[in-house]
Amino acid sequence: MTSKALLYKRKILKELCFGNVLSALELSIRIEKSLPLTTRILNELVDEQILKESGYASSTGGRRPQRYSLVAGKMYVVSVAMDQLVTRIGIIDLQNCDISLSQKYNLVLSHNDASLSTLTKYINGFIKKSGIKKDKILGVGIGMPGFVDVDKGVNYSFLDHKGESIPAYIEEIIELPVFIDNDSSVIALTELKLGSAINTKNTMVINLGWGVGLGMIINGKLFRGNNGFAGEFSHIPLFENNKLCACGKSGCLETETSLLVVIEKAKKELDKGRVSIIKKIPADFEEACNTIISAAINGDQMAVELLLNMAYDLGKGIATLIHIFNPELIVLSGRGASAGNMLLAPIQHAINKYCIPRLSAYTKVIISTFSKSAELIGGAALVIENYDKKHSKQLITLLNN
Amino acid sequence: MTSKALLYKRKILKELCFGNVLSALELSIRIEKSLPLTTRILNELVDEQILKESGYASSTGGRRPQRYSLVAGKMYVVSVAMDQLVTRIGIIDLQNCDISLSQKYNLVLSHNDASLSTLTKYINGFIKKSGIKKDKILGVGIGMPGFVDVDKGVNYSFLDHKGESIPAYIEEIIELPVFIDNDSSVIALTELKLGSAINTKNTMVINLGWGVGLGMIINGKLFRGNNGFAGEFSHIPLFENNKLCACGKSGCLETETSLLVVIEKAKKELDKGRVSIIKKIPADFEEACNTIISAAINGDQMAVELLLNMAYDLGKGIATLIHIFNPELIVLSGRGASAGNMLLAPIQHAINKYCIPRLSAYTKVIISTFSKSAELIGGAALVIENYDKKHSKQLITLLNN
DNA sequence: TCGAACTAATTAAATTTTTTAAAAAGTTTT
DNA sequence: AAAACTTTTTAAAAAATTTAATTAGTTCGA
Numbered sequence: 001m002t003s004k005a006l007l008y009k010r011k012i013l014k015e016l017c018f019g020n021v022l023s024a025l026e027l028s029i030r031i032e033k034s035l036p037l038t039t040r041i042l043n044e045l046v047d048e049q050i051l052k053e054s055g056y057a058s059s060t061g062g063r064r065p066q067r068y069s070l071v072a073g074k075m076y077v078v079s080v081a082m083d084q085l086v087t088r089i090g091i092i093d094l095q096n097c098d099i100s101l102s103q104k105y106n107l108v109l110s111h112n113d114a115s116l117s118t119l120t121k122y123i124n125g126f127i128k129k130s131g132i133k134k135d136k137i138l139g140v141g142i143g144m145p146g147f148v149d150v151d152k153g154v155n156y157s158f159l160d161h162k163g164e165s166i167p168a169y170i171e172e173i174i175e176l177p178v179f180i181d182n183d184s185s186v187i188a189l190t191e192l193k194l195g196s197a198i199n200t201k202n203t204m205v206i207n208l209g210w211g212v213g214l215g216m217i218i219n220g221k222l223f224r225g226n227n228g229f230a231g232e233f234s235h236i237p238l239f240e241n242n243k244l245c246a247c248g249k250s251g252c253l254e255t256e257t258s259l260l261v262v263i264e265k266a267k268k269e270l271d272k273g274r275v276s277i278i279k280k281i282p283a284d285f286e287e288a289c290n291t292i293i294s295a296a297i298n299g300d301q302m303a304v305e306l307l308l309n310m311a312y313d314l315g316k317g318i319a320t321l322i323h324i325f326n327p328e329l330i331v332l333s334g335r336g337a338s339a340g341n342m343l344l345a346p347i348q349h350a351i352n353k354y355c356i357p358r359l360s361a362y363t364k365v366i367i368s369t370f371s372k373s374a375e376l377i378g379g380a381a382l383v384i385e386n387y388d389k390k391h392s393k394q395l396i397t398l399l400n401n
Numbered sequence: 402m403t404s405k406a407l408l409y410k411r412k413i414l415k416e417l418c419f420g421n422v423l424s425a426l427e428l429s430i431r432i433e434k435s436l437p438l439t440t441r442i443l444n445e446l447v448d449e450q451i452l453k454e455s456g457y458a459s460s461t462g463g464r465r466p467q468r469y470s471l472v473a474g475k476m477y478v479v480s481v482a483m484d485q486l487v488t489r490i491g492i493i494d495l496q497n498c499d500i501s502l503s504q505k506y507n508l509v510l511s512h513n514d515a516s517l518s519t520l521t522k523y524i525n526g527f528i529k530k531s532g533i534k535k536d537k538i539l540g541v542g543i544g545m546p547g548f549v550d551v552d553k554g555v556n557y558s559f560l561d562h563k564g565e566s567i568p569a570y571i572e573e574i575i576e577l578p579v580f581i582d583n584d585s586s587v588i589a590l591t592e593l594k595l596g597s598a599i600n601t602k603n604t605m606v607i608n609l610g611w612g613v614g615l616g617m618i619i620n621g622k623l624f625r626g627n628n629g630f631a632g633e634f635s636h637i638p639l640f641e642n643n644k645l646c647a648c649g650k651s652g653c654l655e656t657e658t659s660l661l662v663v664i665e666k667a668k669k670e671l672d673k674g675r676v677s678i679i680k681k682i683p684a685d686f687e688e689a690c691n692t693i694i695s696a697a698i699n700g701d702q703m704a705v706e707l708l709l710n711m712a713y714d715l716g717k718g719i720a721t722l723i724h725i726f727n728p729e730l731i732v733l734s735g736r737g738a739s740a741g742n743m744l745l746a747p748i749q750h751a752i753n754k755y756c757i758p759r760l761s762a763y764t765k766v767i768i769s770t771f772s773k774s775a776e777l778i779g780g781a782a783l784v785i786e787n788y789d790k791k792h793s794k795q796l797i798t799l800l801n802n
Numbered sequence: 803t804c805g806a807a808c809t810a811a812t813t814a815a816a817t818t819t820t821t822t823a824a825a826a827a828g829t830t831t832t
Numbered sequence: 833a834a835a836a837c838t839t840t841t842t843a844a845a846a847a848a849t850t851t852a853a854t855t856a857g858t859t860c861g862a
Contacts, residue, residue: 024811025809025810025811033849034848035811035812035849036849037848059810059859060809063810064809064858065811066810147759156759201627202626202627214725218620219622223620225603225726226602226728226764227763229763230727231725232724235757236725237755238639319638321725324631324632324725325631326626326628326633354650358630359633362627363627426838426840434819436820437821437842438820440841464826465828466838466839467840
């Protein structure tokens with residue numbers, strides 16, 4: 001097979017990932033190739049049993065177009081979602097985007113080689129345990145906190161490998177293409193490919209959790225900035241509150257709006273003797289979040305108040321984004337999104353206060369429908385994003401069998 | 402000539418605008434066509450005397466590549482730069498990007514049809530007076546203040562034409578393709594095509610004048626937002642100063658950092674009896690700016706103090722941009738840029754205070770080298786940007802003669 | 803219910819474009 | 833002065849697109 005035909009096949013497979021079912025004409029437009037060429041490649045892929053015909057689309061006044069989709073169990077991606085304390089690894093069938101298997105590991109991130117080799121061992125072990133052959137796995141996508149330079153493959157905050165490429169190190173050992181990115185970018189990719197931001201060109205995805213991350217979709221593509229550090233929304237100077245931030249400055253957005261701050265404030269209130277259905281805040285971050293959010297959902301006044309105040313302050317930050325980007329959509333995602341629609345009213349309130357009405361009128365704010373799986377699925381999107389760019393031995397094998 | 406060959410010719414001409422001189426190989430890469438095809442088209446264009454061979458590039462270790470450039474006096478663009486009170490119209494030779502002729506008109510912008518028809522008359526009269534035949538003019542590019550929706554051709558702040566397209570109206574009368582855009586976007590285009598932002602992928606251009614505008618270059622292209630309103634940097638909520646802004650809110654960046662604010666502050670100081678080489682601030686905005694800036698350059702303490710304070714506050718806004726965009730470059734442009742390097746120190750000071758060092762280290766801040774002509778030249782860039790997209794009768798005529 | 807009008811898919815031929823390769827023409831380096 | 837290198841030119845082969853004609857299936861309205 002010529003290398004060009006292979007490229008076109010990849011482009012088609014890429015379009016059909018994540019459960020997409022498309023007609024020959026639609027595919028021809030998306031891969032920007034002529035219909036005869038697209039049809040030929042499509043037929044080859046069906047012969048190779050990687051694609052299947054899957055029914056007809058409804059007619060728009062004429063013959064119904066044949067639709068194509070991936071065959072299940074043929075193409076997988078391994079995805080890794082990391083935070084400071086816990087790492088989850090999953091394997092995802094690209095046909096339906098289901099997480100076939102996932103596992104949780106305790107891995108405290110530090111800025112040294114040790115975390116990296118541990119991580120690699122975990123991934124390797126996981127793949128073996130999954131029982132899925134490597135030639136069916138397109139690659140490994142890893143979302144991690146910190147300052148990640150995607151091009152250099154370096155994380156300046158964690159997993160230091162003497163400034164050398166992290167993906168290169170892992171690829172060496174597990175023999176699969178590896179891609180890394182910042183956790184907020186990965187969550188934004190999920191919203192873009194499978195979530196509320198599908199088909200949008202200009203969307204801001206806010207990752208509310210430990211801090212406040214931002215993934216930006218600009219012109220329909222994830223924007224990472226010049227060194228991959230774009231979206232450091234957490235630390236824009238927004239308040240004059242004299243509160244010291246983890247970054248060393250004061251008045252950062254993060255000093256008022258993050259789940260960590262809410263937890264701290266809740267502790268203080270309880271210490272002051274405030275009544276609440278919450279008796280004690282758990283030490284574990286994830287449990288603490290769940291405790292406060294579910295208390296709020298159950299109507300606990302203190303929890304509601306804390307979350308609403310946070311949302312209002314976040315709204316001021318969002319107002320800044322609207323002025324700068326004029327986005328069509330803002331998606332609230334990440335762990336904090338599980339507080340749900342409760343957050344929307346104060347955010348909208350702040351937007352009304354801090355935005356020129358002409359601008360805010362064009363931007364919708366919504367809550368992500370994804371639960372915790374957003375980052376895991378985004379890791380798959382990360383691999384697919386690079387699928388028609390980077391050389392992958394796996395597909396060649398798959399296509400030649 | 403086939404329509405495809407015409408398209409390729411336009412792509413090549415587009416690359417050679419603004420005084421660019423390129424080799425066949427460079428052009429082939431830029432228009433993304435093969436070298437044999439590019440060479441063929443190039444030869445045709447030379448035969449038609451629209452292009453000329455213009456010397457050799459220096460060798461990089463082998464045969465010196467032949468370079469090509471536009472022939473002077475063949476292709477012009479009419480450019481219009483508007484502000485609230487004054488409109489300048491110029492005609493620009495694309496070969497060397499010189500302003501062949503320009504004229505100033507007093508035109509007070511209002512939100513009605515009258516300004517629009519006056520503007521159209523001025524443009525028409527100017528073209529006639531220039532003595533350049535319309536078949537040599539590729540189009541008209543207009544930069545104007547206000548909320549401009551480029552796609553719809555509508556300005557929501559000024560020049561209302563009952564919500565109908567402004568370019569369509571002008572095109573009808575002057576029979577040339579017309580393009581409009583926001584003034585800050587146009588200035589950013591100038592920096593991208595001819596100024597300090599050439600070849601950058603990710604640059605913020607700040608238009609310091611009446612207010613504070615922002616033109617964003619993202620992935621090497623001007624970013625306008627979902628409705629063309631992106632870059633409303635003026636009105637991000639940044640201060641808690643209780644100062645009412647023209648937009649109705651308080652604490653906007655613009656309430657501390659714009660030349661208008663500096664002028665107001667200067668007046669107040671003088672009224673309070675402060676000593677200064679400035680005796681009286683002229684009523685005219687442009688003259689007032691010049692007075693204060695030149696006083697500062699001559700060492701007047703009051704003028705220096707006012708400008709440095711403004712620059713420091715602007716630096717806080719720039720810190721926000723750096724956190725969000727991680728840009729490689731920030732260009733300070735517009736009328737305020739004539740204060741020059743004086744502004745850089747306080748801006749850098751503010752960046753150091755409000756930015757995470759890891760981030761700010763990657764961003765350079767510079768002052769534009771353009772004087773007032775930036776907006777006029779940008780209008781030309783606006784036409785060229787659309788030159789291989791929109792149908793232009795003019796080029797077909799030009800190429801068929 | 804039956805065409806007319808429409809949309810989609812298929813096929814083949816003509817045309818365009820790219821790729822590949824080789825040769826020619828200069829430059830620089832050694 | 834030869835070797836190494838780069839760009840340009842040319843030509844032929846391969847690939848892709850365009851065009852047009854045909855076939856196939858749907859919808860809609862008379």
